[in-house]
Amino acid sequence: MTPGSNLPLNAVRVAVDVTAPVRLDVSGLLLAANGKVRSDDDFVFYNQPSGPGVTHSAAAGGGDTITVDTAAVPDGIEKIVVTASPDAPGATFAGTEPTGTVRNADDGSVLATFTPPQLGPETALVVVEIYRRNGAWKVRAVGQGYANGLAGIATDFGVSVEEPAAPAAAPQAPPAPPAPQAPPATAGQWGPPAGAPAPVAPPAAAPPAPAAPAAAAAPAPGSGKINLDKGRVSLQKNQTVSLVKGGSPLLSSVKMGLGWEPAFRGKSIDLDASVIAYGPDRKKVDNCFFGKLTILGGAIQHSGDNLTGEGAGDDEAITVHLGGLPPEVTGLVFVVNSFTGQKFSDVAKAYCRLLDAQSGEELVRFDLTHAEPRTGVMMAKLIRQFSGEWEMTALGEFVDSRTVRGMVKPAAKAL
Structure with a gap:
């Protein structure tokens, strides 16, 4: 022709x-x-x-x-x-x-x-x-x-893939949600998050506490939770950090940067980062990925396929306006998939890191320390607590799925 x-x-x-x-x-x-x-x-x-x-x-x-x-x-x-x-x-x-x-x-x-x-x-x-x-x-x-x-x-042809306005114009919600009901503040939307009841010591990689008021230098009695008061937190698998600083929940815009490198020189790796939003019943509300760059009225925005995010090494980034998320969204799971079928055993230095979207300050980091010959990995989850604060948990769980659609069920189970 x-x-x-x-x-x-x-x-x-x-x-x-x-x-x-x-x-x-x-x-x-x-x-x-x-x-x-x-x-x-x-x-x-x-x-x-x-x-x-x-x-x-x-x-x-x-x-x-x-x-x-x-x-x-x-x-x-x-x-x-x-x-x-x-x-x-x-x-x-x-x-x-x-x-x-x-x-x-x-x-x-x-x-x-x-x-x-x-x-x-x-x-x-x-x-x-x-x-x-x-x-x-x-x-x-x-x-x-x-x-x-x-x-x-x-x-x-009318598909909504254009990148939206910069995070500075993001919607902001009221600073505090309604007072918690009967459940304790340490309980998440689906019960206690990993490590919540028992004290979790700050990992060795966390920097020493800076000179700060005594009340901010240590967690509240009996809570045992890591928060952001001591600066950047480096998580290990299944560890949780509460997105609280100075006693106030973080409700501003954050950016989840996800990155990876080939395990062998000269062998290209094409992966796709996505986030799946869930309601309190573990039902999917929506998902944000390369083909759908904006969801939930702009509260979640994807940087696009194969773009370098802020900071060295980020391959793709997903911005979340925590204060602008609708109340029906109580959990987010960040996943990475290999549609072309390459296994994560061919990937080195995969990681995710949470940054302040406006200042670029790195808040939380999780480095994947092992790999499995599978095509999907759940990197981390964010869960809204009854008290209104958000908690981030490192997952590092591998599954066999080349697309975000195949991650919806296993990610729901991980909440």
């Missing part, structure tokens, strides 16, 4: 493979008559692999596939556009010739192929579109390039 050409489709189920000499991220967008998605659910990609009549899969021999079951596509959808972007951060299509191959999804026979010509500085591309015309389905070769990546394509 050549740019702009079209062909009728004689198969009900068609698969579009997009391959190239480099790794590509391939997506499908379901568009209504106005040329826009109806909602973010119409954006199908590796972290949201299914939509109405459209699925995403990774081909065994390399490349990704968008499969369209035309009989299952809703009546209000006029076309499905198939897009591609280089997986490497900042990479363009210069010197790369991606090829879209349209196949009968049932017998594998090739219906059409298309290689967009003369690509250069483009960082994303609409390869082909599957569309309705007079009650029949057709395929058109497009080859339209974008300079602002997959986010540019998604935004153009």
